Amino acid sequence: MRPFVYERPTSVSAAIAMASRVDAVRVPPTGADTQFIAGGTNLADYMKLGVAQPDRLLDLNTLAEPALRQIRINDDTIRFGALVRMGEAADNVDVRRRCPALADSLKFAASGQLRNMASLGGNVLQRTRCEYFREISWPCNKREPGSGCAAMEGSNRQHAVLGTSDACIATYHGDFAQALVALDATVEIEGPRGRRTLAFAKLHKRPGDTPDIETDLAADELITAIEVRLERWSSRSRYLKIRDRESYAFALASAAVALDMDGETVRSARIALGGVATVPWRAREAEDALQGKVLDEAAAQEAAEAAFADARPREHNAFKIPLGKRTLVRALLETRDMKG
Amino acid sequence: MPDAKMSSGLSRRMFMTASVSAAAAMPLVNSPTRAAQPASAKPAEPRDLSAVSMRINKQTYNLALDNRTSLLDALRDHVGLTGTKKGCDHGQCGACTVLIDGKRVLSCLSFAVMNQGREITTVEGLASTDGELHPVQQAFVDHDAFQCGYCTPGQIMSAIGCINEGHAGSEDDIREYMSGNLCRCAAYPNIVAAIVQARDEIRRA
Numbered sequence: 373m374r375p376f377v378y379e380r381p382t383s384v385s386a387a388i389a390m391a392s393r394v395d396a397v398r399v400p401p402t403g404a405d406t407q408f409i410a411g412g413t414n415l416a417d418y419m420k421l422g423v424a425q426p427d428r429l430l431d432l433n434t435l436a437e438p439a440l441r442q443i444r445i446n447d448d449t450i451r452f453g454a455l456v457r458m459g460e461a462a463d464n465v466d467v468r469r470r471c472p473a474l475a476d477s478l479k480f481a482a483s484g485q486l487r488n489m490a491s492l493g494g495n496v497l498q499r500t501r502c503e504y505f506r507e508i509s510w511p512c513n514k515r516e517p518g519s520g521c522a523a524m525e526g527s528n529r530q531h532a533v534l535g536t537s538d539a540c541i542a543t544y545h546g547d548f549a550q551a552l553v554a555l556d557a558t559v560e561i562e563g564p565r566g567r568r569t570l571a572f573a574k575l576h577k578r579p580g581d582t583p584d585i586e587t588d589l590a591a592d593e594l595i596t597a598i599e600v601r602l603e604r605w606s607s608r609s610r611y612l613k614i615r616d617r618e619s620y621a622f623a624l625a626s627a628a629v630a631l632d633m634d635g636e637t638v639r640s641a642r643i644a645l646g647g648v649a650t651v652p653w654r655a656r657e658a659e660d661a662l663q664g665k666v667l668d669e670a671a672a673q674e675a676a677e678a679a680f681a682d683a684r685p686r687e688h689n690a691f692k693i694p695l696g697k698r699t700l701v702r703a704l705l706e707t708r709d710m711k712g
Numbered sequence: 713m714p715d716a717k718m719s720s721g722l723s724r725r726m727f728m729t730a731s732v733s734a735a736a737a738m739p740l741v742n743s744p745t746r747a748a749q750p751a752s753a754k755p756a757e758p759r760d761l762s763a764v765s766m767r768i769n770k771q772t773y774n775l776a777l778d779n780r781t782s783l784l785d786a787l788r789d790h791v792g793l794t795g796t797k798k799g800c801d802h803g804q805c806g807a808c809t810v811l812i813d814g815k816r817v818l819s820c821l822s823f824a825v826m827n828q829g830r831e832i833t834t835v836e837g838l839a840s841t842d843g844e845l846h847p848v849q850q851a852f853v854d855h856d857a858f859q860c861g862y863c864t865p866g867q868i869m870s871a872i873g874c875i876n877e878g879h880a881g882s883e884d885d886i887r888e889y890m891s892g893n894l895c896r897c898a899a900y901p902n903i904v905a906a907i908v909q910a911r912d913e914i915r916r917a
Contacts, residue, residue, distance in 0.1 A: 375758035378779040378825050409826070416782070417802050427758060429779075431826055459815075460880045463877070484874060484894020485806060488815045489822070619891035 373571070380434040384562055384596060387430050391592040392564040398585060402499065404591035408432050409489035410455060413482075414498045422508045423499075423515060432594075440596060445470065452598045454493030458486065458548070461492060470602055470688040472710075473609035473628050477551040480613045483620050493595040496549050496575065497587065498558075501622060502542035514583040529688040530622070533696070534649035535686055538702045540583035542650060544576065545622045548651035549555040551611055553626040554644035557600045563593035572598070576651040599624065605630040605642060608710045612703040613646070614695065625645030625696040627703035633669070638662045638671075641704075645679060648696045658700065672704040673697070760827045768793065769837030777824050784808045786824035787834060795835040795865050797895075806824040806893035809866040809873070810834050816873025818892075836863035838872075848872050851906035859897035867893045871907045881913045 383388035391406045393399070401407065407426040408434060413460040418424035419443060432440075432455060440455040445466045450462060462478035477540050482490065504510040504522040508626035511520035523531055523541055531541040549572070575587055589595070600606075609630035615621040626646035632639040641662040643655040658679035665671045683693050768791060775790055783799070784906040787793045787810070799807030801820045808820040811833040838846035844854070848871050858864045870893045874880050879889035886907050887900075895903065 373780045376779055377756045377758050377760075378762055378823070380828075409823075412823060412826065413803055413818070413821050416823060419780075420802065429823075433826065459877075483806065484877070484879065484889050485809055485816050485818045485819075485870060485892050486803060487875070489817045501816050608867070 373419050373422070374427070376419075376426055377428040378427065378431065380431045381437050382434055384435055384437055384594060387435060388562055388592055388594055389626045390430055391594075394591040396564070396592040397401075399588050399591040400586065401497075401591045401593070402586060404586065406430060406591070408594060410494045411486075411489040412494075413486050413490045414494065418499065419564065421506055423506060432493075437596075443467065448602050450474070450600045450602065452492050452600075454597055455491050457488055458482065458490045458492060458495055459487035462487060469607070471551075471555070471600065471606040472566045473479065473551040473554065473607055473611045474548070475549040475613040475626060475629060480611065480619075481547040492548065492598055495546060496552065496572075496598070497589075497595070498546050500542035501545050503527065504690075505542055506600075515543060516577070516584075517582070517584045517630065524686065527577065527685040527688060527704050528626075529691075531684040531686060531689050532648060532650045533685050533689055533692050534653055534680070535578045535646065535651055537579045537581065537583070537697075538649075539581055540579035540650065541686060542579070542583070543622075543647060544649060544651050544653075545647070546652065547611065547613060547623065547626060547646060548627060549576070550644040550646040551609070552598065552600065552629055553598050553652040554642045555606065555609070556642070558595040559595050560599065561589065561593050562596050562638060572652070574655055579650050581679040599618050603632070604696055605632040605640070608633065608707060609642075610703055610707040610710065611645060612699055612706065614699050625692055625699040627696075627700045629700075629703045629707040630705075631707050633667070634707065638665055638667050640674075643675070643700065643704075645696060645700065648680075648683070648692050655700070657681065663703075667704065667708045669701065669705065672701040675704065676700040678695070728738070733916055764825050764828050765892070766824075766827050766830055766832055767825050768832045769834060775824070779823065779825050780822045782820050783810070783812075783822040783824045783827055783832070784819035787819060787832070793834050793836050796869075797865055798886055799863065799866070804894075805863070805866075807863050807866040809869040809893065811869060813875060814876065816870050835868055846872070847917075848906070848910040851910040851913070854904075854908040854909065855902045855904040856899075857902040858895075863893060863895045863897075864909070867895065867903055871903075871910065874907065875911050877915055880907055883908065 405426040409429045440453040443455045444451045458478050460610040468475035505512050510522040532543045552572045559570050561568050589651045611628045613623045614625040628644040641659045643658045645653045658675040661675040662680040721760045762856050765774045787796050797807040799805035801819045808827045810819045812830050847869050886904050
């Protein structure tokens, strides 16, 4: 591991001032000399592997602002401070009651120990576990732009079928983010150029020609909160995760679903897919296919076909297309059968 | 690695040796650290040692560590508490589980320097001073909940966290919430049985 300077800022403004740099907007946070650390479950691992090589770490756990550690729930919003730990949010009874998809996406992620460590802000920014990204002897356009992609013709069973490019097919492995993108969450971001609110759907960037640029964040910006509006569909929401083993594994396919129903008929549906895409994946085509329909198995199947219409498999991951469709069909029918 | 001379005149190696034998009484060494430095001092260098003070099994330890040192390596190599095991060293196996401020975490993914002022509990800190085992330790013995034993300290620490969190209500819950601790010998049925026994005993107490 590369040696690094370790510092403990005591406020958000101090942290972003310490990370501030003139070229920050052109430098992805993952490539910056100075990086933030909270739970460290992703960053420490990637520093050990030489994938991440910061010269300086700013420890966010010493920030004083209480709101960073609070979950605030009122009649129409759930607001998570960015330093709330995954386990705390997963166990919050009001989060579960008001929006089950959020609670389940956290409960079925990682392990008890990791959930106690990992912050929500860090969780949504976790980097792919593509085997060729993790092992620095392989070419990887995400880790080393322009070096090529070893996964294309390599062992690509874990890789994405949606949102891929000729440069990168790495899967976004998070779970919480699928629920957030389905539920139209927003993120609050602070930086030296001010505070901004961003639709969660705009936080992650598809790989395109620049897979090294993973998010909309500048190197000196910090997520301070994640907010989800509570709507008619929030309580009728679900997160279904299908894995190689029943627990403690990344999704092969997952679906976050929230339904606004008028009797048997779908007033509107919100759908996101995980394990199959390069970014938290909102399946708008599937949502449109369901609108105004009676939600039976045939309608769910039609929506699933629409969700994967543009899927592009590689040699070992074609199974994710039928698996992803079945996962979505089951998630839709189970969500339909929940009490609204 | 060359021994970095510390300002006290101790070599790095001597300091580490001393910190093992006399850790509890060790005064905070005046080492070149960023965390303890006044603002006027020279900027920190990546290879500077950092001072970190932790309570480990109810004793205070003042250590001077390279920032790269994981909590796991600090416990094993600097403090001499080798009960906590290194399995994968990447947060995938759970062998290194300890409690920080009562919560179970993976010590391999925690930089030691990030634990300033924290209360760490390792498997060595569970039994009472007269040797009576913690209910979870006793249950693992009673149910033969291991074969080779390498994952056992992590399993025990994780089980304590799992019970304290209220996630040991059913055998299904135990399997779900203990899934971060892998056992290559597959002693899982006995581990679940041990946790059921310990849970009931802790509830009665």
